[in-house]
Amino acid sequence: MLLLHDTLAGEVTEFTLRDPGKASMYICGPTVYDLPHLGHGRFTLVFDVLRRYLIFSGLDVTYVSNITDIDDKIIARAAAEARSESAVCEEYEARWWEAMDQLGVMRPDKTPHATDFVDEMVTMINELMARGVAYQTSDGVYLDVSQVEGYGALAGQPLESLKAGARIEEHEEKRSPLDFALWKAAKPGEPRWPAPFGEGRPGWHTECVVMSLDLLGEGFDLHGGGLDLKFPHHENERAQAVALGRPFAAHWAHNGWVMVEGEKMSKSLGNFTSLTDLLEKSDGRAYRLLVLRSHYRAPIEVTPDTIDDAERGLDRLDGIARRLPLKAPTFPVVLSTNDAYDAESVARFVELMDNDLQTPQALALVFDVITRAHSAADANDEGAATMLGNTALLLAGAMGLEARGEAAVVDALTQSLVAERDAAREAKDFARADALRDELTALGWVVEDTAAGTAVRR
RNA sequence: GGCGACGUGGCCGAGUGGUUUAGGCAGGGGCCUGCAAAGCCCCGUACCCGGGUUCGAAUCCCGGCGUCGCCUCCA
Structure with a gap:
């Protein structure tokens, strides 16, 4: 039984499934207006590991992750570079998938694009207006958060407290500074879609509600993303679902920050490193190892030193595959009872992963098993060495980490x-x-x- | 102002009331080797500070110091 930290509950809870044997996950994807950065790399790795572990456990997983292809930043970039919004999106979406492939992140089962769901978003906004929880202003349609039961639950603060700290600029037509745009009225030259409440484009928080409910259905199992999405993005998504009376995500998971020299890495601070850049300089598996090495909710420091360190760790993993004739597991790895593995290690692995994804300890376990495999090989106990080696590859593989033992191409x-x-x-x-x-x-x-x-x- | 996270040995980074303990990297010693490398074995000082609870705390409680974050776009 998997225990997972739930942001809404504020504690580790049982990860229950709506449909037995099936898990549904919606992970907020990128806005494709720039190269992916280390933060994107982390959240995709974290949720890839969760997804793989669920698959390893024998569940049928549906993994949905969107591409936001309409947004202020996309429009700004297109304008600055005198090209179309779609050209910008195409370029950066392609770069996104390149990086994902290099990281070994499994492609989502479904990748909804916001612009493909505008009609559905318009329908939803209409319903919110009909219910009287959304209102129109001269520049769009806003959700009235004061009418949403439990607004602030994800932020962990009541509405009044959020209001007190609001640093949002005044907007005289908004009833509350916390009200957010469901629909932005078109400005000259901007992409637009028709709607009963005026031409325009959807607000960011609207797409994920519509797409997740549409593709996974009400009460889907997990909604996840980086910690910064907790508020306001996920809070606002949830607010829309609550306002509609539709059961939303049963479980919320958020991963911790990528830090740079002790500070949160972010675009606004300008201290971000592109994932593309990192992947040009290092083995894509090194970042995965680095991510696995700390708990997913803890901050991680990504520097050339910590990446180098991880690459040396990879060498230890590869070393066992070089030394012994092992059977590489098939990815994604599914636990099979047919093959000879060290049952105790597998059981321990499951125990660790079930405890809110204790990947640092799971990784330590893999390294322990590798040491035991080498020892057995030193003692010429080929049977034990192979069995232990295969166990190490299985468990590393369950976390998406592939051991490479093949000989180098020699000129x-x-x-x-x-x-x-x-x-x-x-x-x-x-x-x-x-x-x-x-x-x-x-x-x-x-x-x-x-x-x-x-x-x-x- | 409100809310929250964190402070562990040279570095990264787990852990959690009590025998020996993460693990990786780096370092020292040994085995192996023609010499190495890889591998195996052994080793080092840790738990921000001050109180308290306890037979016993790095682990729980209180206070302090420090760092970081959220309340605005952000993974």
Whole structure:
């Protein structure tokens, strides 16, 4: 039984399912107006790990994550670069998926685009107006949060308290500074859709309510995203569903910040690093390892040092796959009772993951199993070594971490140096052998002697 | 002003009332090796400060200090 922290409850609760055997997740996706940054990388990894763990546990998971393709920032960029909004969205959505693939994040089962759901959003806004909880102003349609039962539940603060701290600029037509736009009336030159309440475009908080309920149905299991979405984005989504009287997400999950030198990384602070940049410089698996290494709700520091550290950790994972003839699990990994695994380790893994995704300890467990596999191999106990090695690959794989044991692609020059070195060692010409090793090292290879002769890897 | 998170050994980063304890990286010693590498074994000082509860607290409570965040767009 999976226990998961629920933002609404403010504590770890049982992750219950609406339909037995099936899990439905809606994770807020990106607004495609710029390159993805490290924060995007983290939330996609965190929820990818949750998704994979649910699959590993035998559940049939439906994972929906949207693409916001209409927004002020998209319009601004399009205007600044004198091209269409759709051109901007196409470019950055493509970059988004490239980064996701490099991270090994599974593609969502469904990827709704906001602009494909405008009709549904208009219908919903109409209903909110008919119910008297939304009102029209000269620049759009707003939700009257004072009429929403329990507004502020996600923020963990009552409405009055939120109001007191509101730093929103005055808007004389709004009844409360916390009221938010469901619909923004079109300004000249902006993309627009027809609506009974005037041409315009949907507000950000509206798309996710409509798309999640439309694609997953009422009372779906989990709604997640980065911590900054908790308020106001998720609060406002929830407010719309509550105002409509429609059961919304049963469970809310939010992951912690990516920090840069002790400060939250964010676009507004200008201290963000693009994911694209990171992935050019490091193995995509390194960021996943880094994310797994701390709890998903804790902040993480991403620096060249912590990434390097993670890459060295990967080498330890890969090392066991290089050493032993293991059976790589099929991704996404599903727990099968047919194969020979170390039952105790698997049980321990499940116990840790069930406890609000204790991936740091689960990872420690994987490393322990690797050590045991090496020890067994040292003792020439091939059966135990293989079984333990396969267990390590299974558990790492369950978290989306792939071990790579395949030999490097070796060019002709390297091949000849390797052959020459083997010959020299055969002839006990160690001076020559060491010189050749130096040459190989200079070419960027790590040289290891094995029973089969010289082995090289990057 | 309101609400919240956090402060652990060289670094990253878990943990939680009590035997030995995360784990990774880095460092030291040993085994292995022609020498290495990889691997295995062993090792180091930790728990912000001050009180309190307790037989016993890094772990619970109170106070303090410090850091960070949310209440505006933000993953």
